[in-house]
Amino acid sequence: VADLVVLEADSLDGVLSILESEADIDLVLLDLHMPGNHGLAGLAAIRAQHPGVAVVVVSANDDPRVVRRALDHGAAGYLPKSSGLDELRDAIRAVLACEQWLPATLRSAVARTESSSSDADLAARLASLSPQQFRVLTFVAQGLLNKQIADRLDVQERTVKAHLSAIF
Incomplete structure:
Protein backbone atom coordinates (compact mmCIF):
# COMPACT_ATOMS: atom_id res chain seq x y z
CA VAL A 1 0.00 0.00 0.00
CA ALA A 2 1.69 3.16 -1.22
CA ASP A 3 0.00 5.64 1.13
CA LEU A 4 0.36 3.60 4.31
CA VAL A 5 1.86 5.46 7.25
CA VAL A 6 2.67 3.63 10.48
CA LEU A 7 2.96 5.60 13.72
CA GLU A 8 4.03 4.18 17.06
CA ALA A 9 3.36 5.17 20.65
CA ASP A 10 4.81 3.72 23.82
CA SER A 11 1.90 4.63 26.11
CA LEU A 12 -1.82 5.27 26.04
CA ASP A 13 -1.17 9.01 26.40
CA GLY A 14 1.06 8.76 23.33
CA VAL A 15 -1.70 7.03 21.37
CA LEU A 16 -4.25 9.68 22.36
CA SER A 17 -1.80 12.47 21.51
CA ILE A 18 -1.17 11.02 18.05
CA LEU A 19 -4.91 10.62 17.48
CA GLU A 20 -5.41 14.29 18.41
CA SER A 21 -2.69 15.52 16.05
CA GLU A 22 -3.29 13.18 13.08
CA ALA A 23 -6.81 13.48 11.68
CA ASP A 24 -6.54 10.72 9.07
CA ILE A 25 -5.87 7.69 11.26
CA ASP A 26 -8.07 4.75 10.31
CA LEU A 27 -6.82 1.99 12.60
CA VAL A 28 -5.17 1.56 15.98
CA LEU A 29 -3.55 -1.68 17.14
CA LEU A 30 -3.87 -1.35 20.90
CA ASP A 31 -1.87 -3.41 23.39
CA LEU A 32 -4.07 -4.02 26.44
CA HIS A 33 -1.04 -3.86 28.73
CA MET A 34 0.81 -0.83 27.37
CA PRO A 35 1.81 1.82 29.95
CA GLY A 36 -1.15 3.96 30.98
CA ASN A 37 -3.71 1.49 29.71
CA HIS A 38 -5.58 -0.18 32.53
CA GLY A 39 -7.47 -3.12 31.09
CA LEU A 40 -10.12 -1.83 28.71
CA ALA A 41 -9.79 1.81 29.82
CA GLY A 42 -7.62 2.70 26.83
CA LEU A 43 -10.07 1.13 24.42
CA ALA A 44 -12.91 3.04 26.06
CA ALA A 45 -10.93 6.29 25.85
CA ILE A 46 -10.18 5.86 22.16
CA ARG A 47 -13.75 4.85 21.32
CA ALA A 48 -15.17 7.82 23.26
CA GLN A 49 -12.75 10.44 21.97
CA HIS A 50 -12.25 9.11 18.43
CA PRO A 51 -15.32 7.05 17.50
CA GLY A 52 -14.39 6.96 13.81
CA VAL A 53 -11.13 5.11 14.44
CA ALA A 54 -11.22 1.32 14.34
CA VAL A 55 -9.37 -0.39 17.19
CA VAL A 56 -7.94 -3.89 17.12
CA VAL A 57 -6.94 -5.08 20.58
CA VAL A 58 -3.64 -6.96 20.72
CA SER A 59 -3.06 -9.10 23.78
CA ALA A 60 -1.38 -12.25 25.02
CA ASN A 61 -4.64 -13.06 26.82
CA ASP A 62 -6.95 -15.12 24.60
CA ASP A 63 -9.59 -15.89 27.23
CA PRO A 64 -12.95 -15.74 25.36
CA ARG A 65 -14.47 -13.67 28.19
CA VAL A 66 -11.77 -11.01 27.80
CA VAL A 67 -12.23 -11.03 24.03
CA ARG A 68 -16.01 -10.69 24.45
CA ARG A 69 -15.53 -7.74 26.83
CA ALA A 70 -13.20 -6.01 24.35
CA LEU A 71 -15.76 -6.45 21.57
CA ASP A 72 -18.54 -5.17 23.86
CA HIS A 73 -16.42 -2.08 24.54
CA GLY A 74 -16.13 -1.34 20.84
CA ALA A 75 -13.09 -3.22 19.56
CA ALA A 76 -13.32 -3.98 15.85
CA GLY A 77 -11.11 -7.00 16.31
CA TYR A 78 -8.95 -8.97 18.70
CA LEU A 79 -5.51 -10.28 17.82
CA PRO A 80 -3.60 -12.61 20.14
CA LYS A 81 0.12 -11.79 20.32
CA SER A 82 0.80 -15.36 19.23
CA SER A 83 -0.75 -14.60 15.83
CA GLY A 84 1.41 -14.75 12.74
CA LEU A 85 1.84 -12.18 9.98
CA ASP A 86 -0.91 -13.76 7.88
CA GLU A 87 -3.46 -13.31 10.69
CA LEU A 88 -2.26 -9.73 11.26
CA ARG A 89 -2.68 -8.99 7.56
CA ASP A 90 -6.16 -10.62 7.54
CA ALA A 91 -7.21 -8.68 10.64
CA ILE A 92 -6.12 -5.33 9.21
CA ARG A 93 -7.81 -6.00 5.87
CA ALA A 94 -11.07 -7.09 7.50
CA VAL A 95 -11.24 -4.20 9.95
CA LEU A 96 -10.41 -1.63 7.25
CA ALA A 97 -13.28 -3.17 5.24
CA CYS A 98 -15.54 -2.38 8.25
CA GLU A 99 -15.80 -6.01 9.36
CA GLN A 100 -15.24 -7.39 12.84
CA TRP A 101 -12.27 -9.76 13.01
CA LEU A 102 -11.32 -12.60 15.31
CA PRO A 103 -8.87 -15.42 14.67
CA ALA A 104 -10.57 -18.66 13.63
CA THR A 105 -9.32 -20.34 16.82
CA LEU A 106 -11.38 -17.95 18.99
CA ARG A 107 -14.55 -17.39 16.95
CA SER A 108 -16.69 -20.23 18.27
CA ALA A 109 -15.60 -19.81 21.91
CA VAL A 110 -16.28 -16.08 21.82
CA ALA A 111 -19.63 -16.63 20.09
CA ARG A 112 -20.64 -18.94 22.98
CA THR A 113 -19.59 -16.34 25.56
CA GLU A 114 -22.49 -14.10 26.51
CA SER A 115 -22.11 -10.37 26.67
CA SER A 116 -22.32 -9.01 30.17
CA SER A 117 -25.22 -6.59 30.37
CA SER A 118 -23.19 -4.42 32.74
CA ASP A 119 -20.31 -4.29 30.23
CA ALA A 120 -22.65 -3.41 27.39
CA ASP A 121 -24.34 -0.76 29.54
CA LEU A 122 -21.01 0.74 30.62
CA ALA A 123 -19.72 0.79 27.05
CA ALA A 124 -22.89 2.56 25.86
CA ARG A 125 -22.71 5.10 28.67
CA LEU A 126 -19.03 5.83 27.99
CA ALA A 127 -19.73 6.18 24.27
CA SER A 128 -22.38 8.80 25.04
Missing part, protein backbone atom coordinates in the same frame (compact mmCIF):
# COMPACT_ATOMS: atom_id res chain seq x y z
CA LEU A 129 -19.83 11.11 26.68
CA SER A 130 -18.30 13.95 24.71
CA PRO A 131 -14.50 13.81 24.28
CA GLN A 132 -14.06 16.56 26.89
CA GLN A 133 -16.37 14.78 29.36
CA PHE A 134 -14.36 11.61 28.88
CA ARG A 135 -11.11 13.49 29.56
CA VAL A 136 -12.61 14.90 32.76
CA LEU A 137 -13.75 11.43 33.82
CA THR A 138 -10.27 10.05 33.12
CA PHE A 139 -8.66 12.72 35.32
CA VAL A 140 -11.19 12.05 38.10
CA ALA A 141 -10.32 8.35 37.90
CA GLN A 142 -6.66 9.33 38.33
CA GLY A 143 -7.59 11.12 41.56
CA LEU A 144 -7.16 14.71 40.39
CA LEU A 145 -9.14 17.51 42.01
CA ASN A 146 -11.44 19.79 40.00
CA LYS A 147 -8.90 22.63 40.09
CA GLN A 148 -6.12 20.33 38.86
CA ILE A 149 -8.35 19.07 36.05
CA ALA A 150 -9.21 22.65 35.09
CA ASP A 151 -5.50 23.52 34.94
CA ARG A 152 -4.70 20.48 32.77
CA LEU A 153 -7.54 21.20 30.37
CA ASP A 154 -6.99 24.99 30.45
CA VAL A 155 -10.62 25.66 31.40
CA GLN A 156 -12.42 27.24 34.33
CA GLU A 157 -13.15 25.08 37.37
CA ARG A 158 -16.88 25.70 36.87
CA THR A 159 -16.55 24.11 33.41
CA VAL A 160 -15.13 20.99 35.02
CA LYS A 161 -18.04 20.96 37.47
CA ALA A 162 -20.50 21.29 34.57
CA HIS A 163 -18.88 18.32 32.83
CA LEU A 164 -19.06 16.29 36.06
CA SER A 165 -22.76 17.12 36.43
CA ALA A 166 -23.39 15.92 32.88
CA ILE A 167 -21.37 12.75 33.50
CA PHE A 168 -23.29 11.92 36.68
Whole structure:
Protein backbone atom coordinates (compact mmCIF):
# COMPACT_ATOMS: atom_id res chain seq x y z
CA VAL A 1 0.00 0.00 0.00
CA ALA A 2 1.69 3.16 -1.22
CA ASP A 3 0.00 5.64 1.13
CA LEU A 4 0.36 3.60 4.31
CA VAL A 5 1.86 5.46 7.25
CA VAL A 6 2.67 3.63 10.48
CA LEU A 7 2.96 5.60 13.72
CA GLU A 8 4.03 4.18 17.06
CA ALA A 9 3.36 5.17 20.65
CA ASP A 10 4.81 3.72 23.82
CA SER A 11 1.90 4.63 26.11
CA LEU A 12 -1.82 5.27 26.04
CA ASP A 13 -1.17 9.01 26.40
CA GLY A 14 1.06 8.76 23.33
CA VAL A 15 -1.70 7.03 21.37
CA LEU A 16 -4.25 9.68 22.36
CA SER A 17 -1.80 12.47 21.51
CA ILE A 18 -1.17 11.02 18.05
CA LEU A 19 -4.91 10.62 17.48
CA GLU A 20 -5.41 14.29 18.41
CA SER A 21 -2.69 15.52 16.05
CA GLU A 22 -3.29 13.18 13.08
CA ALA A 23 -6.81 13.48 11.68
CA ASP A 24 -6.54 10.72 9.07
CA ILE A 25 -5.87 7.69 11.26
CA ASP A 26 -8.07 4.75 10.31
CA LEU A 27 -6.82 1.99 12.60
CA VAL A 28 -5.17 1.56 15.98
CA LEU A 29 -3.55 -1.68 17.14
CA LEU A 30 -3.87 -1.35 20.90
CA ASP A 31 -1.87 -3.41 23.39
CA LEU A 32 -4.07 -4.02 26.44
CA HIS A 33 -1.04 -3.86 28.73
CA MET A 34 0.81 -0.83 27.37
CA PRO A 35 1.81 1.82 29.95
CA GLY A 36 -1.15 3.96 30.98
CA ASN A 37 -3.71 1.49 29.71
CA HIS A 38 -5.58 -0.18 32.53
CA GLY A 39 -7.47 -3.12 31.09
CA LEU A 40 -10.12 -1.83 28.71
CA ALA A 41 -9.79 1.81 29.82
CA GLY A 42 -7.62 2.70 26.83
CA LEU A 43 -10.07 1.13 24.42
CA ALA A 44 -12.91 3.04 26.06
CA ALA A 45 -10.93 6.29 25.85
CA ILE A 46 -10.18 5.86 22.16
CA ARG A 47 -13.75 4.85 21.32
CA ALA A 48 -15.17 7.82 23.26
CA GLN A 49 -12.75 10.44 21.97
CA HIS A 50 -12.25 9.11 18.43
CA PRO A 51 -15.32 7.05 17.50
CA GLY A 52 -14.39 6.96 13.81
CA VAL A 53 -11.13 5.11 14.44
CA ALA A 54 -11.22 1.32 14.34
CA VAL A 55 -9.37 -0.39 17.19
CA VAL A 56 -7.94 -3.89 17.12
CA VAL A 57 -6.94 -5.08 20.58
CA VAL A 58 -3.64 -6.96 20.72
CA SER A 59 -3.06 -9.10 23.78
CA ALA A 60 -1.38 -12.25 25.02
CA ASN A 61 -4.64 -13.06 26.82
CA ASP A 62 -6.95 -15.12 24.60
CA ASP A 63 -9.59 -15.89 27.23
CA PRO A 64 -12.95 -15.74 25.36
CA ARG A 65 -14.47 -13.67 28.19
CA VAL A 66 -11.77 -11.01 27.80
CA VAL A 67 -12.23 -11.03 24.03
CA ARG A 68 -16.01 -10.69 24.45
CA ARG A 69 -15.53 -7.74 26.83
CA ALA A 70 -13.20 -6.01 24.35
CA LEU A 71 -15.76 -6.45 21.57
CA ASP A 72 -18.54 -5.17 23.86
CA HIS A 73 -16.42 -2.08 24.54
CA GLY A 74 -16.13 -1.34 20.84
CA ALA A 75 -13.09 -3.22 19.56
CA ALA A 76 -13.32 -3.98 15.85
CA GLY A 77 -11.11 -7.00 16.31
CA TYR A 78 -8.95 -8.97 18.70
CA LEU A 79 -5.51 -10.28 17.82
CA PRO A 80 -3.60 -12.61 20.14
CA LYS A 81 0.12 -11.79 20.32
CA SER A 82 0.80 -15.36 19.23
CA SER A 83 -0.75 -14.60 15.83
CA GLY A 84 1.41 -14.75 12.74
CA LEU A 85 1.84 -12.18 9.98
CA ASP A 86 -0.91 -13.76 7.88
CA GLU A 87 -3.46 -13.31 10.69
CA LEU A 88 -2.26 -9.73 11.26
CA ARG A 89 -2.68 -8.99 7.56
CA ASP A 90 -6.16 -10.62 7.54
CA ALA A 91 -7.21 -8.68 10.64
CA ILE A 92 -6.12 -5.33 9.21
CA ARG A 93 -7.81 -6.00 5.87
CA ALA A 94 -11.07 -7.09 7.50
CA VAL A 95 -11.24 -4.20 9.95
CA LEU A 96 -10.41 -1.63 7.25
CA ALA A 97 -13.28 -3.17 5.24
CA CYS A 98 -15.54 -2.38 8.25
CA GLU A 99 -15.80 -6.01 9.36
CA GLN A 100 -15.24 -7.39 12.84
CA TRP A 101 -12.27 -9.76 13.01
CA LEU A 102 -11.32 -12.60 15.31
CA PRO A 103 -8.87 -15.42 14.67
CA ALA A 104 -10.57 -18.66 13.63
CA THR A 105 -9.32 -20.34 16.82
CA LEU A 106 -11.38 -17.95 18.99
CA ARG A 107 -14.55 -17.39 16.95
CA SER A 108 -16.69 -20.23 18.27
CA ALA A 109 -15.60 -19.81 21.91
CA VAL A 110 -16.28 -16.08 21.82
CA ALA A 111 -19.63 -16.63 20.09
CA ARG A 112 -20.64 -18.94 22.98
CA THR A 113 -19.59 -16.34 25.56
CA GLU A 114 -22.49 -14.10 26.51
CA SER A 115 -22.11 -10.37 26.67
CA SER A 116 -22.32 -9.01 30.17
CA SER A 117 -25.22 -6.59 30.37
CA SER A 118 -23.19 -4.42 32.74
CA ASP A 119 -20.31 -4.29 30.23
CA ALA A 120 -22.65 -3.41 27.39
CA ASP A 121 -24.34 -0.76 29.54
CA LEU A 122 -21.01 0.74 30.62
CA ALA A 123 -19.72 0.79 27.05
CA ALA A 124 -22.89 2.56 25.86
CA ARG A 125 -22.71 5.10 28.67
CA LEU A 126 -19.03 5.83 27.99
CA ALA A 127 -19.73 6.18 24.27
CA SER A 128 -22.38 8.80 25.04
CA LEU A 129 -19.83 11.11 26.68
CA SER A 130 -18.30 13.95 24.71
CA PRO A 131 -14.50 13.81 24.28
CA GLN A 132 -14.06 16.56 26.89
CA GLN A 133 -16.37 14.78 29.36
CA PHE A 134 -14.36 11.61 28.88
CA ARG A 135 -11.11 13.49 29.56
CA VAL A 136 -12.61 14.90 32.76
CA LEU A 137 -13.75 11.43 33.82
CA THR A 138 -10.27 10.05 33.12
CA PHE A 139 -8.66 12.72 35.32
CA VAL A 140 -11.19 12.05 38.10
CA ALA A 141 -10.32 8.35 37.90
CA GLN A 142 -6.66 9.33 38.33
CA GLY A 143 -7.59 11.12 41.56
CA LEU A 144 -7.16 14.71 40.39
CA LEU A 145 -9.14 17.51 42.01
CA ASN A 146 -11.44 19.79 40.00
CA LYS A 147 -8.90 22.63 40.09
CA GLN A 148 -6.12 20.33 38.86
CA ILE A 149 -8.35 19.07 36.05
CA ALA A 150 -9.21 22.65 35.09
CA ASP A 151 -5.50 23.52 34.94
CA ARG A 152 -4.70 20.48 32.77
CA LEU A 153 -7.54 21.20 30.37
CA ASP A 154 -6.99 24.99 30.45
CA VAL A 155 -10.62 25.66 31.40
CA GLN A 156 -12.42 27.24 34.33
CA GLU A 157 -13.15 25.08 37.37
CA ARG A 158 -16.88 25.70 36.87
CA THR A 159 -16.55 24.11 33.41
CA VAL A 160 -15.13 20.99 35.02
CA LYS A 161 -18.04 20.96 37.47
CA ALA A 162 -20.50 21.29 34.57
CA HIS A 163 -18.88 18.32 32.83
CA LEU A 164 -19.06 16.29 36.06
CA SER A 165 -22.76 17.12 36.43
CA ALA A 166 -23.39 15.92 32.88
CA ILE A 167 -21.37 12.75 33.50
CA PHE A 168 -23.29 11.92 36.68
